Amino acid sequence: MTKTVRLTMAQALTRFLSRQMTEIDGKKVPIFGGVWAIFGHGNVAGIGEALYQVRDELPTFRAHNEQAMAHAAIAYGKANFRRRFMAATTSIGPGALNMVTAAALAHVNRLPVLFLPGDVFANRLPDPVLQQAEDFSDGTASVNDCFRPVSRYFDRITRPEQIIPALNRAMQVLTDPAECGPVTLSLCQDVQAEAYDYPETLFAERVWTPRRLRPDRHELAAAVAALKGARKPLVIAGGGVLYSQASGELAKLVQGAGIPVCETQGGKSSLPDDHPLNMAAVGVTGTSAANRLAEEADVVLAVGTRLQDFTTGSWALFKNAGRTIIGLNTQGFDAGKHWALPLVADASEGLAELSTALKGWKAPSAWTDNALKGKTEWQAAAAKATASTNAAYPSDAQVIGAVQRAMGSGVTLLHAAGGLPGELHKLWQAGAPGSYHAEYGFSTMGYEIAGGLGVKMAKPDQEVVVMVGDGSYLMLNSEIATSVMLGLKLTIVLLDNRGYGCINRLQMATGGANFNNLLKDARHEVMPDVDFAAHAASLGAVAEKVASIAELETALAKAKGNDKTTVLVIDTDPLVSTEAGGHWWDVAVPEVSSRPQVNAARKVYEEKKLMQSFGD
Numbered sequence: 001m002t003k004t005v006r007l008t009m010a011q012a013l014t015r016f017l018s019r020q021m022t023e024i025d026g027k028k029v030p031i032f033g034g035v036w037a038i039f040g041h042g043n044v045a046g047i048g049e050a051l052y053q054v055r056d057e058l059p060t061f062r063a064h065n066e067q068a069m070a071h072a073a074i075a076y077g078k079a080n081f082r083r084r085f086m087a088a089t090t091s092i093g094p095g096a097l098n099m100v101t102a103a104a105l106a107h108v109n110r111l112p113v114l115f116l117p118g119d120v121f122a123n124r125l126p127d128p129v130l131q132q133a134e135d136f137s138d139g140t141a142s143v144n145d146c147f148r149p150v151s152r153y154f155d156r157i158t159r160p161e162q163i164i165p166a167l168n169r170a171m172q173v174l175t176d177p178a179e180c181g182p183v184t185l186s187l188c189q190d191v192q193a194e195a196y197d198y199p200e201t202l203f204a205e206r207v208w209t210p211r212r213l214r215p216d217r218h219e220l221a222a223a224v225a226a227l228k229g230a231r232k233p234l235v236i237a238g239g240g241v242l243y244s245q246a247s248g249e250l251a252k253l254v255q256g257a258g259i260p261v262c263e264t265q266g267g268k269s270s271l272p273d274d275h276p277l278n279m280a281a282v283g284v285t286g287t288s289a290a291n292r293l294a295e296e297a298d299v300v301l302a303v304g305t306r307l308q309d310f311t312t313g314s315w316a317l318f319k320n321a322g323r324t325i326i327g328l329n330t331q332g333f334d335a336g337k338h339w340a341l342p343l344v345a346d347a348s349e350g351l352a353e354l355s356t357a358l359k360g361w362k363a364p365s366a367w368t369d370n371a372l373k374g375k376t377e378w379q380a381a382a383a384k385a386t387a388s389t390n391a392a393y394p395s396d397a398q399v400i401g402a403v404q405r406a407m408g409s410g411v412t413l414l415h416a417a418g419g420l421p422g423e424l425h426k427l428w429q430a431g432a433p434g435s436y437h438a439e440y441g442f443s444t445m446g447y448e449i450a451g452g453l454g455v456k457m458a459k460p461d462q463e464v465v466v467m468v469g470d471g472s473y474l475m476l477n478s479e480i481a482t483s484v485m486l487g488l489k490l491t492i493v494l495l496d497n498r499g500y501g502c503i504n505r506l507q508m509a510t511g512g513a514n515f516n517n518l519l520k521d522a523r524h525e526v527m528p529d530v531d532f533a534a535h536a537a538s539l540g541a542v543a544e545k546v547a548s549i550a551e552l553e554t555a556l557a558k559a560k561g562n563d564k565t566t567v568l569v570i571d572t573d574p575l576v577s578t579e580a581g582g583h584w585w586d587v588a589v590p591e592v593s594s595r596p597q598v599n600a601a602r603k604v605y606e607e608k609k610l611m612q613s614f615g616d
């Protein structure tokens with residue numbers, strides 16, 4: 001007879017989560033770093049009671065906003081290279097839906113997170129309950145169905161025993177490098193509290209190790225043949241290099257064969273910025289060093305990248321007509337994109353096998369030397385953009401220079417939206433793998449501060465520096481208070497250009513009037529003058545407004561000694577961005593307009609569109 005234990009569904013769930021382990025550096029650790037929770041109707045009585053039972057093995061953390069706590073959970077998974085992750089639970093209705101945007105963020109970025117939103121009563125007796133939407137024609141619909149398209153696995157638990165196969169499936173998805181993404185177990189509130197005789201074996205300790213898929217023989221042979229025939233090979237390193245912790249194998253391959261490397265937003269820090277073969281950022285926000293190689297490359301080895309438009313310059317970047325793209329990716333969907341030669345494998349395993357097969361082969365030295373020269377030229381341009389200044393309104397690049405000088409490359413730098421991603425991708429000199437944390441798959445405003453908190457939980461000994469614009473800050477800043485409460489220090493640099501600077505620039509570039517982006521161009525009775533330092537201080541942070549780049553550097557140096565979250569505010573220029581580097585990006589310009597500026601922009605747009613290649 002199977003031995004059983006009588007538990008509520010929620011108790012079974014939390015007990016199960018607390019028994020899942022992984023091994024990091026030979027040490028067994030819980031795979032779940034904890035559970036973020038905002039309680040309410042639909043989770044306080046069920047999941048809330050169950051989390052209390054396991055609070056010593058599976059800590060619960062309280063936040064101020066469900067989207068933000070989900071950001072923290074997701075950032076934790078990313079900072080752990082997807083080897084460990086967190087869960088997040090909410091009440092039904094608004095609490096649950098507040099996590100949907102974060103679910104999409106994790107879905108796009110292929111990051112593991114377990115969502116446990118409360119759901120309506122499975123028995124429907126008290127319907128409609130508080131916070132329940134009513135569908136006139138579908139009795140099974142609930143607002144939590146919104147999680148379906150943004151979850152890699154979605155299940156609604158309407159009977160207590162359903163949690164048994166659901167947890168199995170959840171763990172498979174969370175730990176599978178190819179399928180990895182958000183899992184949503186939507187927990188009907190009555191079912192959370194229902195008891196069932198669960199088999200004791202469900203709660204046995206399990207140790208999950210990452211699956212490292214090795215390449216198929218034929219795919220490997222085709223990739224090796226393509227690379228051996230290359231005159232101008234180039235590697236694009238994406239986030240998959242970091243998740244696979246393949247930096248060592250990447251360095252070995254490219255050093256052996258003299259192949260230059262460029263990095264996507266997700267893949268930046270795959271090699272340190274000062275690695276001679278690292279051409280750094282590629283694409284729309286790329287360096288001149290990387291982009292001129294991408295234009296000419298005849299074989300592009302794309303490793304662990306989704307090849308999104310910022311990487312490919314909306315498919316106008318690669319100009320060598322006879323080029324071959326090799327897609328080394330653990331996920332077949334990505335490996336075969338744009339008719340690439342697929343090489344389905346874990347990045348580390350795939351790179352190792354390519355190294356072995358290419359032993360003794362070298363790219364033509366003229367190509368490698370040309371790359372090194374291009375890097376030197378780029379470094380001079382970047383140094384100019386980031387140099388110190390006395391300007392009253394410095395550029396984002398000049399602020400980045402100050403942060404880099406004050407903090408070095410040893411910190412973990414985090415950003416997500418606004419003008420900063422482009423500038424940081426080009427200009428930040430990253431150190432160790434994972435030290436550059438960008439959320440630029442979904443580019444969610446409001447990821448920054450909560451994301452920083454998640455990174456700090458994953459790397460408590462690291463200085464975590466968050467760079468954020470005034471727009472993103474105003475959208476979601478509440479977890480500053482949580483960082484103070486948990487004693488998890490962040491250094492937040494807030495660039496106040498009084499509006500949505502990058503969108504204003506995009507508006508101008510597409511012929512638009514300055515309209516509704518900068519505060520001065522928005523309908524107003526009173527011009528807002530937000531005192532960000534006072535605001536951050538009210539949340540418990542150490543906060544200061546600095547008047548210059550020099551003051552910022554001094555304040556950052558001082559902040560290193562603080563053990564409390566520190567917010568440094570600086571006014572910046574909304575109109576300037578770094579001219580050097582970069583590439584065209586496809587943003588559709590209106591075909592007809594009464595504005596001559598729009599018509600002129602449309603003409604340029606139509607010319608640029610001709611650079612795009614289709615069918616590859």
Ligand SMILES: Cc1ncc(C[n+]2csc(CCOP(=O)(O)OP(=O)(O)O)c2C)c(N)n1
Nearest residue numbers: 418419443445469470471472499500501502
């Ligand atoms: C949630 C969300 N809403 C809207 C956008 C579109 N968007 C991208 S950047 C941006 C402006 C960001 O303003 P700020 O943080 O001040 O940065 P700045 O552009 O001024 O550098 C907007 C509205 C987004 N990425 N995310």
Ligand SMILES: [Mg+2]
Nearest residue numbers: 469470499501
């Ligand atoms: Mg701004």
